Amino acid sequence: MPENKSLFEPYAWQDVQWRQMIERFADGRLAHAYLMRGAAGIGKLDFTQAFGRYVLCQDKADGRPCGHCRSCQLNLAGTHPDFLLIEPESSGKGIRVDQIRALIEFSAKTAQQGGYRLVVLSPAESMNTNAANALLKCLEEPGENTLLMLVSHQISAILPTIRSRCQLLAFDKPDEQSSLNWLMPLCDDAEQAQNLLTLSGGCPLGARTYLEDGLEKQLARMQKDLGAVTRGEVAPVEVALAWQDFEPVIVLEWLAGWSAEMAGYVSTSNDACIRSQSMAKMLSYIAKKAGSRRLLAFHAWLLQQKSRLSGQINLNRQLLMEAVLFRWLQLTMKQG
Numbered sequence: 001m002p003e004n005k006s007l008f009e010p011y012a013w014q015d016v017q018w019r020q021m022i023e024r025f026a027d028g029r030l031a032h033a034y035l036m037r038g039a040a041g042i043g044k045l046d047f048t049q050a051f052g053r054y055v056l057c058q059d060k061a062d063g064r065p066c067g068h069c070r071s072c073q074l075n076l077a078g079t080h081p082d083f084l085l086i087e088p089e090s091s092g093k094g095i096r097v098d099q100i101r102a103l104i105e106f107s108a109k110t111a112q113q114g115g116y117r118l119v120v121l122s123p124a125e126s127m128n129t130n131a132a133n134a135l136l137k138c139l140e141e142p143g144e145n146t147l148l149m150l151v152s153h154q155i156s157a158i159l160p161t162i163r164s165r166c167q168l169l170a171f172d173k174p175d176e177q178s179s180l181n182w183l184m185p186l187c188d189d190a191e192q193a194q195n196l197l198t199l200s201g202g203c204p205l206g207a208r209t210y211l212e213d214g215l216e217k218q219l220a221r222m223q224k225d226l227g228a229v230t231r232g233e234v235a236p237v238e239v240a241l242a243w244q245d246f247e248p249v250i251v252l253e254w255l256a257g258w259s260a261e262m263a264g265y266v267s268t269s270n271d272a273c274i275r276s277q278s279m280a281k282m283l284s285y286i287a288k289k290a291g292s293r294r295l296l297a298f299h300a301w302l303l304q305q306k307s308r309l310s311g312q313i314n315l316n317r318q319l320l321m322e323a324v325l326f327r328w329l330q331l332t333m334k335q336g
Contacts, residue, residue, distance in 0.1 A: 007046075007049070007050065007053070007067075007075075007076065008050055008053055008054075008064060008065045008067045008072070009050055009064050010043075010046075010047050010050055010051075011043045011046070011047070011174075011182065011204075012174075012178060012181075012182065013042075013043075013174030013175070013178045013179075014043060014047050014171065017047065017169055017171060018047070018051070018063070019063070020169070021051050021169070022054070022063045025054075025055060030147060031166070031167040032139075032142040032146065032147065032148065033139055033142065033147075033148040033149070033150070033165060033166040033167065034147075034148070034149045034150065034166055034167050034168075034169055035124065035150045035152060035155070035158070035162075035163060035166035035167070035168050035169070036048055036149065036150065036151045036152065036169050036171060037152050037155045037168060037169070037170055037171065038152075038153070038170060038171030038172065038173075039153060039171075039173055039201070039203055040123075040153035040203065040206065041200055041201075041203030041204070041205045041206025041207070041209070042171055042172075042173055042174065042203050042204065042205060042206075043171075043204075043205050044122075044151050044153075044171050045120070045122045045151050046205075047171070048120050048122070048149045048151055049085070049120055050065075051149075052075075052083055052118045052120060052147075052149065053065045053071075053072060053075045053083075055115070055116050055118055055147065056071045056072075056075065056080060056082060056083060056113065056115065056116065056118060057069060057071055057072055058070065058071045058072075058113075070113075071113055080113075081112040081113065082111045082112055082113050082115070082116065082117045082118060083117075083118050083120075084102075084103065084106050084117075084118070084119045084120070085119075085120050085122075086099050086100075086102075086103055086119065086120070086121045086122075087121075087122055088126050093126075094126045094127060094128050094131070095121065095126050095127045095128075095131050096128070096131055097128070097130040097131045097134050099131065100127070100131045100134040100135050100138075101134060103119055103121070103135070103138060104134070104137060104138050106119065107119060107138055107142065107143035107146040107148070108143045109143070110144075111145060115145065116145050116146070116147050117143065117145060117146045117147070118146075118147045118149070119146065119147070119148045119149065120149050120151065121135075121148070121149070121150050121151065122150070122151035122152075123151055123152055123153050123154075124150040124151060124152045124158050124162070125152055125153065125154045125155075125157035125158050132158075132159050132162060133159075135162060136159075136161055136162065136165070139162065139165040139166070140165065148166075150162075150166060154307060157307070173201075173202045173203060174202075174204060176197070176202065178204075179197055179202060179203075179204040179207070180193055180194065180197060182204050183196065183197060183204050183207055183208065186208060186211060187211065192211075193207070194275075195216075195276075195277075195278075196208075196210050196211055196216075198257065198275045198276060199215075199219065199253075199254060199257065199276075200253075201253060201256075201257055215250065218246060218250070219254070222243075222246075222251070222254065223278060223279055223282075225239045225242065225243070226279075226282070226328065227282055229325055229328065229329055230282060230285075230286065230328075230329070230332055236322060236325035236326050236328075236329055237322055237325075239321070239325055240318055240321035240322040240324075240325055241318065241321075243317075243321045244317045244318055244321065246321075248309060248315065248317060248320055248321075249306055249309055251321070251324065252302050252303075252305055252306040252309075252324070253306065255302050255324065255328070256299055256302040256303055256306070257276075258276060258279065258283055259295050259298050259299040259302065260299055261273055261274045261275060261276060261283060262274070262283050262284075262286060262287035262290070262295050263287075263292055263295040263296050263299060265283070265284060265287045266287045266288070266290075266291060266292045266295060267292055271284070274287075285332075286331050286332055289331060289332045289333075290331040290332070291335065294330075294331055294335070295331070298327055298328075298331060301327065302324075305320065305323075305324075
């Protein structure tokens with residue numbers, strides 16, 4: 001196995017799904033299309049690509065690709081002629097119909113290395129209607145020895161006709177200790193790992209992204225600004241203007257996490273429900289002011305806004321951030 005062995009094997013928390021797929025492959029029971037479903041940031045795409053490398057490996061053993069054969073080396077270089085990865089071409093964009101047409105053309109050809117031709121498409125919900133309809137043709141009339149693997153973070157946003165033509169493989173979030181065991185070697189200390197994991201909603205790869213992108217500074221800025229808004233020291237409109245450079249999905253995810261912590265605190269009166277220690281005082285104050293009903297409504301609204309982001313091309317970040325901050329401020333107001 002090469003030094004970057006993570007490219008060729010699943011994460012520890014994916015062992016059950018890996019064994020299922022390996023057994024199906026060994027028994028000749030692979031479906032022509034799979035839909036990998038689960039939360040973002042838990043490693044579904046990495047799993048799918050690793051399994052693709054296993055399928056294409058010419059010297060596989062012990063349920064792993066060898067990492068050394070010509071096929072594995074081509075995969076490492078990103079030049080394997082029988083492997084196609086389809087993703088949005090830039091952040092915030094969707095998968096276009098011309099990308100799906102290229103997929104159809106690819107799947108119709110004979111494998112150059114023998115065996116399978118393999119397509120990984122992620123995230124499947126980022127396809128627009130035209131792209132999704134074009135994909136149906138490939139699902140209905142798959143090429144010989146073509147394996148199509150779709151990755152989805154939000155399966156409800158995928159056309160039912162596509163879902164029905166794929167076998168589902170579900171991925172749950174790993175337990176907290178498994179996530180921390182994987183994350184802690186990347187962090188300065190256990191506290192940082194715990195904070196990042198909490199912010200990511202228990203998704204270890206999401207936590208790693210926060211670490212690599214330096215999002216802890218953004219978090220500190222958000223906490224400071226939310227405190228100022230809560231105390232009435234600054235207007236939500238002013239803060240919304242400053243937040244335009246923040247990635248909207250990150251803002252919504254963090255606020256959804258904090259609102260869930262506050263709702264849990266109100267329901268149980270247990271201080272341990274508020275895990276974001278740097279915000280504990282403010283969150284407990286707002287939780288008592290808002291009450292469970294308003295907190296749950298705010299949480300649901302945040303998730304709704306997040307689900308809508310994938311389909312928006314010309315997002316007005318200013319208006320979205322204003323709406324977020326005004327609703328945050330309303331939590332502290334006296335209930336009528």
